[in-house]
Amino acid sequence: MTAYAGEGGRQSRTTGPPALLVLEDGRVFRGHAYGAEGETFGEAVFATGMTGYQETLTDPSYHRQVVIQTAPHIGNTGVNDDDPESRRIWVAGYVVRDPARVPSSWRSRGSLADALAADGVVGIAGVDTRALTRHLRERGAMRVGISSVEGDPRALLARVLGAPTMKGAALVDEVTTPEPYVVPAQGGKRFTVAAVDLGIKAMTPHRMAERGIEVHVLPSTSTLDDVLAVEPDGVFMSNGPGDPEPLEHAVGVLRGVLAAGRPFFGICLGNQVFGRALGFGTYKLPFGHRGINQPVQDRTTGKVEVTAHNHGFAVDAPADRPTETAYGTATVSHVCLNDRVVEGLELRDGKDALTAFSVQYHPEAAAGPHDAAYLFDRFTDLMATRGSTR
Amino acid sequence: MPRRTDISSVLVIGSGPIVIGQACEFDYSGTQACRVLRDEGLRVVLVNSNPATIMTDPEFADATYVEPITPEYVEKVIAAERPDALLATLGGQTALNAAVALHESGVLAKYGVELIGASIEAIQRGENRESFKRIVEELGAEVAQSRICHTLAECLAAAEELRYPVVVRPSFTMGGAGSGMAYDADDLHRIAGAGLAASPTTEVLLEESILGWKEYELEVMRDRADNVVIVCSIENVDPMGVHTGDSVTVAPAMTLTDREYQHMRDIAIGVIRAVGVDTGGCNIQFAVDPRDGRMIVIEMNPRVSRSSALASKATGFPIAKIAAKVALGYTLDEIPNDITSAGDYGTPASFEPTLDYVVVKVPRFAFEKFPHADPTLTTHMKSVGEAMAIGRNFTEALQKALRSIEKRAAILSWVGAPRDKDELLALIRTPHDGRLGVVVEAIRAGATVEELYAASGIDPWFLDQLVLLDEIATDLAEAPQLAPDLVRRAKRHGFADAQIGAIRGMREDVVRGVRWALGIRPVFKTVDTCAAEFAAKTPYHYSSYDEESEVAGRDKPAVIILGSGPNRIGQGIEFDYSCVHAALALADCPDNDGAGYETVMVNCNPETVSTDYDTSDRLYFEPLTLEDVLEVVHAEQQAGPVAGVVCQLGGQTPLGLAQGLEDEGVRIVGTTPEAIHLAEERGAFGRVLADAGLPAPKHGTATSFAEAKAIADEIGFPVLVRPSYVLGGRGMEIVYDDKALESYIARATAISPEHPVLVDRFLDDAVEIDVDALYDGEELFLGGVMEHIEEAGIHSGDSACALPPITLGREEIDRIRVSTEGIAHGVGVRGLLNVQYALAGDVLYVLEANPRASRTVPFVSKATATPLAKAAARVMLGATIADLRAEGLLPATGDGGHLPPTAPIAVKEAVMPFNRFRTPDGRTVDTLLGPEMRSTGEVMGIDAGFGVAFAKSQAGAYGGALPTKGRVFVSVANRDKRHMIFPVKRLADLGFEILATEGTAAVLRRNGVVATVVRKATQGPGPAGEPTIVQRIIDGEVDLIVNTPRGTTSGGSPRIDGYEIRTAAIMGSIACITTVQGLAAAVQGIEALRAGEIGVRSLQDWARALREDQ
Ligand SMILES: Nc1ncnc2c1ncn2[C@@H]1O[C@H](COP(=O)(O)OP(=O)(O)O)[C@@H](O)[C@H]1O
Ligand SMILES: Nc1ncnc2c1ncn2[C@@H]1O[C@H](COP(=O)(O)OP(=O)(O)O)[C@@H](O)[C@H]1O
Ligand SMILES: [Mg+2]
Ligand SMILES: [Mg+2]
Secondary structure: OOOOOOOHHHHOOOOOOEEEEEEOOOOEEEEEEEEEOOEEEEEEEEEOOOOOHHHHHOOHHHEOEEEEEOOOEEOOOOEOOOOOOOOOOOEOEEEOOEEOOOOOOOOOOEOHHHHHHHOOOEEEEOOOHHHHHHHHHHHOOEEEEEEOOOOOHHHHHHHHHHOOOOOOOOOHHHHOOOOOEEEOOOOOOOEEEEEEOOOOOOHHHHHHHHOOEEEEEEOOOOOHHHHHHOOOOEEEEOOOOOOOOOOHHHHHHHHHHHHOOOOEEEEOHHHHHHHHHOOOEEEEEEEEEEEEEEEEEEOOOOOEEEEEEEEEEEEEOOOOOOEEEOOEEEEEEEEEOOOOOEEEEEEEOOOOOEEEEEEOOOOOOOOOOOOOOHHHHHHHHHHHHHHHHO | OOOOOOOOEEEEEOOOOOEOOEOOHHHHHHHHHHHHHHHOOOEEEEEOOOOOOOOOOHHHOOEEEOOOOOHHHHHHHHHHHOOOEEEOOOOHHHHHHHHHHHHHOOHHHHOOOEEEOOOHHHHHHHHOHHHHHHHHHHOOOEOOOEEEEOOHHHHHHHHHHHOOOEEEEEOOOOOOOOOEEEOOHHHHHHHHHHHHHHOOOOOEEEEEOOOOOEEEEEEEEEOOOOOEEEEEEEEEOOOOOOOHHHOOEEEOOOOOOHHHHHHHHHHHHHHHHHHOOOOEEEEEEEEEOOOOOOEEEEEEEOOOOHHHHHHHHHHOOOHHHHHHHHHOOOOHHHOEOOOOOOOOOOOEOOOOOEOOOEEEEEEEOOHHHOOOOOOEOOOOOOOOEEEEEEEOOHHHHHHHHHHHOOOHHHOOOOOOOOOOHHHHHHHHHOOEOOHHHHHHHHHHOOOOHHHHHHHHOOOHHHHHHHHHHHHHHHHHHHOOOOOHHHHHHHHHOOOOHHHHHHHHOOOHHHHHHHHHHOOOOOEEEEOOOEOOOOOOOOOEEEEEOOOOOOOOOOOOOEEEEEOOOOOEOOEOHHHHHHHHHHHHHHHOOOOOOOOOOEEEEEEOOOOOOOOOOOOOOEEEEOOOOHHHHHHHHHHHHHHOOEEEEEOOOOOHHHHHHHHHHHHOOOOEEOOOHHHHHHHHOHHHHHHHHHHHOOOOOOEEEEOOHHHHHHHHHHHOOOEEEEEOOOOOOOOOEEEOOHHHHHHHHHHHHHHOOOOOEEEEEOOOOOEEEEEEEEEOOOOEEEEEEEEEEEEOOOOOOOOOEEEOOOOOOHHHHHHHHHHHHHHHHHHOOOEEEEEEEEEEOOEEEEEEEEOOOOOOHHHHHHHHOOOHHHHHHHHHOOOOHHHHHHHOOOOOOOOOOOOOOOOOEEEEEEEOOHHHOEOOOOOEOOOOOOOOOOOOEEEEEEEOOHHHHHHHHHHHHOOOOOOOOOEEEEEOOHHHHHHHHHHHHHHHHOOOEEEEOHHHHHHHHHOOOOOEEOEOHHHOOOOOOOOEHHHHHHOOOOOEEEEOOOOOOOOOOOOHHHHHHHHHHHHOOOOEEOOHHHHHHHHHHHHHHHOOOOOOOOHHHHHHHHHHHO
16 A cells, blocks of 8 residues: 555545445555445445446446446436436445536436435445555455444454355345336337346346347246246346356256257356356356456457446356257357457257357446347347247 | 558658647657558658658658658659558548549559558548538438538528528538638628638538537547447537637546447447448547437548547557558457556457546647637637646546646636626637636636536536535635645645645745645556556556555666647647657667666657657656656656656756756756756856857847837847747747837736846848757757748748758858857757857847757758757767767768758748638738747758759648749838849749739839739729739739738738738738748749759658768
8 A cells, every 4th residue: 555545535525424445355445425324345346337327336236246436437427217227226335436516417317426325325435446446456356345434444344354255145036026027029029038037137128129029027036937938939047146156046947948949048147047057167257347348259250349248257168169068069159358258158059050149248238338239139030030940 | 350461561641731730649640650560561651741740750661751742742752662552541631632632633543552541432421521411311310400502602592591600611621721600691701711712622511500519529440340449538628619629628528328428439330330431540529419418420530630649648549550550451359459468468459448537638729929810719720739637537637737738827726806707707608718717717706507507508517627626726715724634635636736825825835845744745547548457567657646656666767858748839749859759769778887768758748759658668648847747756766766857858848847846856967957047048148158259139138118218229229029038939029119119018028027028139131040959068069050041030930941051151150160069068058959040241140049959950850860859868868979979870970060062952941820810800810920930830841952942842831832834923012122123033034924013013124024013902993993912812813922021020910011912812822922032932942843843752862862971
C-alpha cells in the first residue's frame, strides 16, 4: 500500500458517513457509505463495462457478489423502468468511485443511490477502484466486507473470514423464479421453448420472443418431466450465480433432454451445466471475465465478436480436438482471445448435424454489444431443422 | 489472414501545411503509418509539403518528397517511384482529395497503383452527403432533413421548405470550411456562396437545424475479415451547433445508457459496412435529442481524423498504426495490443478499450490575433489547437485540461464579484471560447442548473459537475484554514495550487508548501486500454489524487523532456518535432557511465507524435504548469536517478518553467535559467550585445504613454511596440505617430500588465535574417542562415525565407557567424540558439535571440540534412560539437553557414488562416502581414534553383499556385512604386496582361509598361457599367494580384483601401502578393515554371549529393 492508503475516503467525503472495505487478505480501503448503510459480505469481483450499471446490478448472476465498477462515474443516467434484468438488485454490495449527484437522462425515473438504498444494498464510494481492481487481478477474486457501522478493520476482517466462499456455492435455487411463467412470442408463434431459470436475465426470453418463440420459464427445481410437459421444440438453460459443480439436478435434467434429442441452447451457467452434462469438468478462473468488451472468436468462421461476459467459472474442454460423448461429438466452438478460455460448446450427431450448443458469454447482451445476437437465430434454425427431421 | 504479399512499396500522402481543421494529428497518424510499413519491410514513399513534420524526416521513409500535394506533383512522384499501392486515409482530407483527383485523372490506373485503406467508391459514398444519406436511411437510421443544392436559387427555395435556421454544408471539405448556420436569406447568400466555392464538387447541402441536441462521435475500426470494433466514444459538452473541433469534449460518453450506446454502436457498424471502408478507421458523428433520445447520424469521415488522434491518446489504442496494419491485410485478432501484450499471453487488438478514467479535450483559439474575426463558435471550425487531460473523474480532467490550454482566462476563477446573472445567462446563449468559465460565474451569481441548461443546452450532468466545483470553491473560501480533508477534496476535483491560492488569497508556492507538508501529492495511474483487467507494460501515465501510484522503479538516469503543449499560432508542431528528436537521440546514446538514458516525455497535446506512448520510454500526459511538472519530477525522482529536465526544445512554454523548476532544486540541462534570462530580459540582453559590440535597434521600455512618447521622440518614428516576454509577436505593432502610440499603450498594457511595453526603433527596408545555431561553450555550429523574402516588419513566422540565403555574400555570412557566436558566448548557451537579425544599410542589427529551439529548426534540418535537434539534445547532456562531428551525427567539417555551391535551395513559405475567419458581418478578415505572427503552418519548396523552389513553395501553400500566363493586377503603395517597375515589366514581357489602378498604371506607363486602368472598389462601377477590380477578381478574370498596403501595418486592422481586393483574392484563392520583395520572388518563380518541366527529388537524394560535396 502507498503512503496515502486509507485516505481515499476522506478525499471525497461528499455524502454519507465513513465506510470501510476489507478484503480477506487484509487489505483495507476507506470511503463513504453509498446506497444503504450497514454491513455486507460477498465475493469481490470487478466489472469493466463503461455503460449498463443498472443491468449489471439486476443480473442474478451477481448474487452474493460485491461488484466493483472500474468506470469511475456511476449513476449518471439514473435508473429507469426498462433496463432492469430481473425483479430486484442482486449484488451483495457495490463499490464505486464517483457516484452521480444528479441523474441526467430522458428515461431516468430516479437516482441510483436511492434505488440501492431501497433494495437495501450496502455500497461504498470514493474508493480507489483501480487499486482495488489491480489487487484482485494479481491475487484473484476473494471475499470482502463493506461496513458503515464498523470502524475497526480488524473486527470486520474477522467477519469477512467467516463469510462463505464462492467455491462450491449452490445459489441457483435462491435466485430462480418461484413459479413458472410464460413470455409470449411476438408476431406469430413459431416455437415453444422450455427455459430453465438458473438466474435468467429478462433480455434472454425477450430476444427469443422477438423471434417468434413462446418461452416457458421454469424454476431451477423443475424435473425432466416438468420440462417435457411444455412440449418444447427446444430447451434452454440460462445464466446464473455460483459454482456449477454442485448443480447435479440441472445436469441430470439436461442429460435427459439430450437423450431425448431435443435441441438445446445454453448461456453462461447453462454452458457450464452443458459442459458437465457432456462429461467435462469446470473450474474457477482467477478473477473471471466481467465486462462488455471481450473478444471471442467463433472457431468455425474465424470471426471475432465483441461480447458481454460475466463468469467466474469456466468449462475445461480440449479446444484442439473433438470429444466423443454419450450424446454425440462435442467441440469447443468459441474461445476468448484474451486468455483462450472456452467460451462455447457444440454437440453434433452421427450425421454431423448440430443438436445442441451453448456459449459462456451473453448474446442477449444487456448490457453489452449485439455482435452475438445471431446465436438466437442459430437456435431457431436448429429447432426448425430438428423439428422437420423429427 | 496474414498480410498481403503482393505489395512491396507504398506511397503515403501527408496532409500538407498545418491549417485550421487539419493540424499535426496527421503528422502523428502519418508517422505511425510510415513506422508500421517500414517494420513490415515495405518500401515507403512519402509526399508531404510540410517540413515541420516528423514524418518527413528522412529516417521515416525510404524516399521522402517534400513537394506540393497537388495531383501534378504527386503524379511526378508516382512516375519516379512506381509504388504498388497508395495509402491516403492517414493524411486527412488533403490526402483523400489528392487520391480522388489522381483516380479521376486516371493516374492511378496508368501506373497501376492500388488504393489501399478505403476505395474510391467508399470515399465517395462516405463524403458525398447525398449517397451517405441514402445509406443511413437504408440502415433504418435517421439523418437530418436536407436538400442538395447546386445553385443559390436552389438554396433559397430549399431553405423555405426546411425553415430557418438551416445548416449549410459543402461536400468534400474538412473542418467545416464553407459551412455555417443561416438564420435568414442574407446569411444564406453569404454562406452558401462561400460553400459552393469551397466544395470541389460545387454542391452544398442545406440541412434542418438540430441545434442544441447532444453530440457524440464514435471511432470505428474494421479489418478485411469484417471484424469491427468501436475504439472510443466521445461526447461533446457543447451541444450541436459547435463544431466538434471547437467543442469541449469528453471520453468516454458520460450521459448515455447502455441501450442508447449500443444502438449508436449498431448504426456505426452498419454505416462502416455499407459505406464499404474495407479496412481502417473511420469516424462517425451522432446527434441525440435530449428530450426523447431520437438519434440522427451527422456524418462519417472514411479516414483517420482529428478525433482519431484524440481517441488514440485517450484509450491507448493506436488507431493510425492499426489502420495501417489492417490496410496491409492483417486482421485485428492477428495484431497484438502493444500495451497489454507483456504478460504470459498477449491480448489482441480485436477488442474494445474500456476506460477507468475520464478524458477531456479543450480547444485553443487565436481570436486575439484576429481582432476583427467573429468569435462566435459555429459549425465552421475556428480553433487552432487543443489540449487533452486525463483524470480519475470529470472535474479533475476538466480542470487539468483548462490549465493545459495556457491561457489565464481559461482557468475557472472564483475571484471578484460575479456579473449580473441575467447578463451572464445571455452571454451563455451564444457559444464562445471560455463559455464554461461564464457558466461558473453564472452559478456564483445564483443561476440554477435549469436556467443554465435552458441557456446553453449543456447536459445537466455536466452543469452539476460545475456546481460541485463551485461548492468546493465556496468551502475553500470559507474554511478557517486549509484542513487536510478540504485540500484533498479540492485536489481530487482538479483545483490547482494556484486556484486554491487565488481563492484564499495565498501565494501558489505557499499553498504547495502546505499541501506537501500534509503529504498530499498526486499518484500516477496508467492508461492501459483495459481498466486494469490485464497488466500493462507501457508506462503511459497521468496524475490523479487517489491512493495507489503505478510508476515503476528505474536504474538508468532519466531525462525529462518538456513538450510544447497545445498548438497555437507561434508555437506549433515545429517544437514537437524537436522534442521527439531529443527523445530519439537520447534513447540510443550512452550517458557518462555508458548506461544510456530513459527518456520521459511530458506533454498535453493529443495531436502530436511526442504523446505517442512509444516515442519515449515513459509518457506523462500532463499539463505543462510548474505544479504539474514538479509532481512528475518528484514521481520520477522516487523511481530512480534523474539526469535533468530539458526545457529548451518545447518553445516558450517549457522555457518559461525553467526558473521555477530550478528554484525547486530541479536540474535544468543545457542553457541555464540564468542564461535564458540574459537573452530574454531586454536590459540584460542589451548588455550582452554591448559587450559583444553588436548593434541593436535603439529601444527603451515604458510603463506609461508619457514614457513611451519620450522614447519615441528620442529614437524617432516609426517605432515598433510590444509587450515584453512574448512569442509569435503577440500584440506587436508598428506605430507611426503619437496618436497610434497612445491608443496602443491603452490596449497593450491590458495584454499582460506585469510586463512593461518595449519600444524599438523600426528599421525600414531592412532584410531580415533568421539563424539557428548550436553552441557547446566552445564551438559554434551554424545550422542555417535564412534570408527572408519579405522585409523586416513582417514576422519571421509569416514571411517566406530562403536557405542558403540568396543575396548574402560570404562576408555577410561570416559577420553573422561572428555575431551569433558572440551572443551564444555572452548568453552562455548550451544547445540551440535562434537569432533574428535585420540588415539595414550595411549594419547588421540584432532583433532578438531565443535561447531555445525555434520554429525553423525542422526546416533547417531538412534543408541541410543535419539533425539539429538531436545534436542539441546531446550537447545539453554534455557532448561537444567535436564529439558529434566525430560520431557522424554532425558533418565532419563545415556547417549550415558554409554549404557547397551545389547545395539545393530550400524556400519556406508561411500559410495563413485568413480564409477561415469572417467578420461578424460575414466579410473575410484582412490578409495583410505584420509584426504579429498569424500563420498556422508552413510548406517547403526545395530545388536546385531559387525560382523553382519558390514556385514549389507557392504551389504547396495555396490552392491557386503561381500562374504562368494571364492577367496580373498591380496596385502598390507609393513607397513601393520604384521597386515594382522592373518585376512588373518582366511580367509584361512574359506576356501577362497588366491591370493597374490609376497611380500605379501611370508610373508603369512612364516606364514603358502598357497597363490597363481598372476602377477601384471605392470608385464603384463605371458609367458604362465597367466593373471594379474587385468585381473582376470575383468573376475570376484575374490570375495574380500584387497589392502592397498603403501606410501602416498594425495588428491586422483592415484598411478599406486594398482590403476588398485582398479578401476577394482569398475567396477565389488567387495568388495575392502583398510585398514588393514577394513580387520579385514570384517573377523568378513564374520564369522557372515557364522554363519547362519541373522535377521532383527525395530528401534522401539531396542529402546524398550534399554529403558527397561536403
Ligand atoms: N443539422 C445540424 N444542426 C445543427 N448543427 C449541426 C448540424 N449538422 C452539423 N452541425 C454541427 O456542425 C458541426 C460540423 O458538422 P460536420 O458534419 O461534422 O462537418 P465537418 O465535416 O466539418 O466535421 C458538427 O460538429 C455539429 O456540431
Ligand atoms: N526594430 C525592428 N525593425 C523592424 N522590424 C522589426 C524590429 N523588431 C522586430 N521586427 C519584426 O518583428 C518580428 C517579430 O519580432 P521578434 O522580436 O522576432 O518577436 P517574436 O518574439 O515574436 O519573434 C520580427 O520577425 C521582425 O520582422
Ligand atoms: Mg465532423
Ligand atoms: Mg522572432
